[in-house]
Amino acid sequence: MIVETRGLEKRYGPHLALAGVDLAVPRGAVYGLVGPNGAGKTTLLAVLAGLRVPSAGEVRVAPPRGRVALLPDTPQFEPWLTGREVVALARRLVAPGVPVAREERVLADAELSGAADRRVGGYSRGMLQRLGLAATVVAEPELLLLDEPASALDPAGRREVLDLIAGLRGKATVVLSSHILSDVQEVCDTVGILREGRLLFQGPLHDLLVGRAVPAYLLRLRPPVGHVADALRAKDWVVGVDVLDEQRLRVSVRSLAAAEWLLPEALASCDARVVSMNPQAADLEDVFLELTS
Amino acid sequence: MTLWRLEWLRLVRTRRLVAILGAYLFFGLTGPLTARYLDRILGGIGTEGVRVQLPAPTPADGIAQFTGNASQIGLLVVVLVAASALAFDARREMAVFLRTRVRGAAAVILPAYLVSAAAAVSALTLGTLAAWYETAVLLGGLPVARLLVGLACGALFLAFAVAVTALAAAITRGVAATAGAALAALLALAVADGLTGVPWLPTRLAGAMETLVRGEPATGLPAGAALTAALTAGALAAAVAVSDRREL
Numbered sequence: 001m002i003v004e005t006r007g008l009e010k011r012y013g014p015h016l017a018l019a020g021v022d023l024a025v026p027r028g029a030v031y032g033l034v035g036p037n038g039a040g041k042t043t044l045l046a047v048l049a050g051l052r053v054p055s056a057g058e059v060r061v062a063p064p065r066g067r068v069a070l071l072p073d074t075p076q077f078e079p080w081l082t083g084r085e086v087v088a089l090a091r092r093l094v095a096p097g098v099p100v101a102r103e104e105r106v107l108a109d110a111e112l113s114g115a116a117d118r119r120v121g122g123y124s125r126g127m128l129q130r131l132g133l134a135a136t137v138v139a140e141p142e143l144l145l146l147d148e149p150a151s152a153l154d155p156a157g158r159r160e161v162l163d164l165i166a167g168l169r170g171k172a173t174v175v176l177s178s179h180i181l182s183d184v185q186e187v188c189d190t191v192g193i194l195r196e197g198r199l200l201f202q203g204p205l206h207d208l209l210v211g212r213a214v215p216a217y218l219l220r221l222r223p224p225v226g227h228v229a230d231a232l233r234a235k236d237w238v239v240g241v242d243v244l245d246e247q248r249l250r251v252s253v254r255s256l257a258a259a260e261w262l263l264p265e266a267l268a269s270c271d272a273r274v275v276s277m278n279p280q281a282a283d284l285e286d287v288f289l290e291l292t293s
Numbered sequence: 294m295t296l297w298r299l300e301w302l303r304l305v306r307t308r309r310l311v312a313i314l315g316a317y318l319f320f321g322l323t324g325p326l327t328a329r330y331l332d333r334i335l336g337g338i339g340t341e342g343v344r345v346q347l348p349a350p351t352p353a354d355g356i357a358q359f360t361g362n363a364s365q366i367g368l369l370v371v372v373l374v375a376a377s378a379l380a381f382d383a384r385r386e387m388a389v390f391l392r393t394r395v396r397g398a399a400a401v402i403l404p405a406y407l408v409s410a411a412a413a414v415s416a417l418t419l420g421t422l423a424a425w426y427e428t429a430v431l432l433g434g435l436p437v438a439r440l441l442v443g444l445a446c447g448a449l450f451l452a453f454a455v456a457v458t459a460l461a462a463a464i465t466r467g468v469a470a471t472a473g474a475a476l477a478a479l480l481a482l483a484v485a486d487g488l489t490g491v492p493w494l495p496t497r498l499a500g501a502m503e504t505l506v507r508g509e510p511a512t513g514l515p516a517g518a519a520l521t522a523a524l525t526a527g528a529l530a531a532a533v534a535v536s537d538r539r540e541l
Contacts, residue, residue, distance in 0.1 A: 049393055051541040070393045076386035078299070080306040088294035093394040135390070 001062070002027040002143055002173045003048060008057035010043050010197075017043045019197040020057070025190070027062075030169055032188030032205075033177040034288060040197040041177035045070060045145045048175070063142035066094050073148035075132030079121025083112050083131050086120060087138050094139035102138055110134040110164065126157030133164050137172075144168065146176040150183055162187055185284040195292045208287055215256045216280040217263060219249040222273035231270040237262055250280070296391075296401060300378060300408035309374045310412055316370045317416035320362040321423030325355030329431040352435050353507040355428035360447070363420055364499040368454060369476070371416070375409040375455045376472040379462040379532075383471075388541055398463075398536035406459050406529060413451040418444065421502070435506050443502025446514060450498035453521045454479060456528035463535035493517040495524060 003025035010018040017040045025031045033041050046052040048061055049070040061068060077086045087103045107116050110130040115123070120131060129149065136144060149165060150158040158180075166187050168174050178184050184191060185205065192202040201208060221228060225248075229241045232251055237259070239252040253259040256279050267274055304310040327334070332347045381401055382388040391401050421444050428435055454475070461474035479496075486496040492513025497504075498521055501514055 046541065049389075051389065051392065053540060065396075066394075068393075070389060072386045072389045074386055075390070076384055077390060078303065078387065080302065081299075085294050085302075089296075089299060090390070090394060092294050093296070093391075139394075 001025060001060075002029075003062070003175065004058075004060045005048075006058045008044075008047065008059060009055045010040070010047060010052060011055040017197050018047070018054075021194075021197070021199050022202075023192060023199065024202065025173060025175055027173055028170070029190045030165070030174045030176070030188045032184035032191045033175060033194060034179065034181060034184050034191060034284070035177075035194035036179060036292065038196075039194040041194055042073070042147055043197075044194070045147050045175065045177055049145055061143065066139075067142040068145065069094075069136040069139065069141040069143070070145040071132045071136045071147060071149060074125075074152060075128055075135075077120045077128070077131070077135075080119055082117050082119055083107065083123070083127075083134075084116040086131060087116075087135050090135035091138045094141075098139060102140075106134040106138045109137075109167070111160065124157075126153050126160065129153060129157065129161055130164065133161065137168065140172075142172055144172050144174045144176075146174060148178055149176055151178060151180055158183070181284040181288055191284070193288060193291055200291050205284070209284065215254075215259070216250055216252045217256075217259055218278050218280045219251060219267075219272075220247055220275040220277075221249065221267075222275065223247055225249055225272075228267065228270050228272045232266060235262070235266060247275070296395075296404040297408065300404045303378055304374075304408065304412055307377075309377065313370050313374050313412055313416045314419055317363055317367050317420030318423055320359050320367060321420035322427055324357075324359030324362060324424050325427040325431050328354040328358045328428075350432055352428050352432045353503065355432045356424055356435065356440070356443075356506050357503040359420060359424035360500055360503045363417065363447075367416070367420070368451075368479070368499070371409075371413040371451055371454060372458050372475050372479070373468075373472050374412065375406075375458040376462060376468045376475065378405040378409050379455075379459045380466070380468045380471040381405065382462070382536070382539060382541065383467045385541055392541060397533070398539075399533045402459055402463075402529070402533055402536060406455060406532075409458075410452045410455040413455060414448040417447050417451055421447075436508070439505035439508070440502065442511075443505040446498040446501035446505075446518060449518055449521050449525075450495055450501075453495050453498075453525045453528075456525040456532070459532040460528040460535070463532040463539070493520055495521040 001024050003023060005021055005023040008018050008021040009016065021044060035041050043052065047054050047059060049068060050065055084107065087107055091098055091103055107113050110133055112127065112130060112134060115127060123131065150161045153161060162183055165174060165176065189205055191205050191208055193200045223246045225243060225246065229243050229249055232238050232241050237254050239254060242250040244250055328350045381391060395401055425435060425440060457478050458471060458475040462471040465471055465474050482494060483496045486494045493516040495517060497513060497517045505511060
């Protein structure tokens with residue numbers, strides 16, 4: 001493990017922000033720390049980065065401090081510096097032995113070569129986030145701690161940042177916090193679910209998803225849908241039916257295979273007018289809601 | 294790109310260097326001018342029929358006008374400029390960038406302190422040179438050795454003021470809070486000076502140039518300089534220690 005904590009606690013006055021967290025981050029993993037706002041994600045990353053002192057418990061971060069980099073959720077830099085100067089300062093402070101050419105490389109990877117000599121005061125949010133990532137990776141850290149790296153970006157900016165993070169796989173261990181579960185599911189191989197300072201689950205993403213969520217179909221029908229829901233609830237291969245709105249039903253089934261055989265016939269027998277019918281695969285959001293509700 | 298260059302760029306690109314140099318240069322040029330023509334200025338704005346009579350201005354009056362303005366408005370500019378560099382924890386995201394890349398707060402505080410203090414001392418020197426030249430032209434010559442000793446005392450006081458600002462930045466957060474706390478501390482010191490009349494308080498160094506060029510005895514100045522140097526070092530050490538314990 002590159003990071004391990006045992007019984008980690010962080011207290012702010014009467015508020016317990018972290019309550020006995022046993023974190024274990026495998027070396028080389030892209031670890032997603034998910035949880036609602038106020039779950040303790042930022043506090044946990046700050047403790048790992050050495051910016052906050054734990055109130056109790058143990059923290060073991062294998063790389064030396066200079067090989068650990070933290071990117072805050074909304075990175076900010078002196079507005080009168082250029083992007084190139086920010087990256088140069090980051091390299092010089094942490095790894096002066098790394099060749100200067102590395103600065104150009106990370107700026108290019110972040111698609112900032114064209115804006116590198118502009119002052120960062122004129123950068124967009126997405127550009128600042130990418131500059132933050134460039135300044136974080138320029139010193140070739142072993143461990144990157146990314147706090148909500150894409151949460152405040154528009155879809156295009158989010159895509160760019162997620163691609164940059166995906167590109168780090170195999171080069172460093174990444175711990176990223178997020179409440180955007182689809183992002184975590186896309187780039188992470190290991191997840192930890194944090195709620196109210198407690199780690200509810202930790203392990204490979206696959207282990208979390210498989211066997212937890214009930215397979216289901218999402219049906220869109222012409223109204224009314226009430227009699228269809230009642231008819232489906234009577235079937236022994238149906239686990240449950242949720243009426244989502246006046247046109248949509250979520251039908252939980254024992255297996256998707258059974259539904260493929262039996263659902264069309266069941267819908268036809270109760271004169272349902274089907275607009276669309278889609279299998280709903282288990283995703284992190286379902287599991288997250290199941291664990292945190 | 295180093296933290297030293299970062300601080301230099303902060304001064305240059307934000308025009309703070311122009312502000313600090315400009316303030317002292319302005320007072321250096323206008324101080325002796327005011328002293329020379331004060332009677333005419335007062336006569337011009339006085340009530341009709343009332344005649345203001347002042348003694349003939351001396352060269353020391355030119356320097357007194359300069360130090361009077363510089364030790365108030367000049368000091369205010371110095372503290373504001375220093376606070377903007379030393380309150381680096383004011384915005385967490387910017388602080389994270391620096392603090393996760395250095396071994397301790399000293400690595401950030403010392404360049405910010407030394408560059409700010411150097412700018413303040415340069416500004417005082419520039420203002421003094423301007424005041425010296427103008428006094429020589431308008432009012433007559435000054436005792437050079439005493440003027441230079443007074444300049445050194447003023448420079449030491451500014452170094453102390455910037456160190457107090459560094460300590461204020463470590464205790465509070467935010468540029469305004471830092472500047473306010475530092476100015477409050479310096480004001481309290483000036484009040485203590487006024488109430489007690491102790492000759493070796495750091496505030497005496499701010500007016501030492503005038504005292505010296507008037508030919509008055511420099512009672513307490515060596516002790517005051519020694520105490521100020523010690524307090525400066527102490528304030529910086531305390532700033533580093535407090536800053537190292539601060540959580541972000």
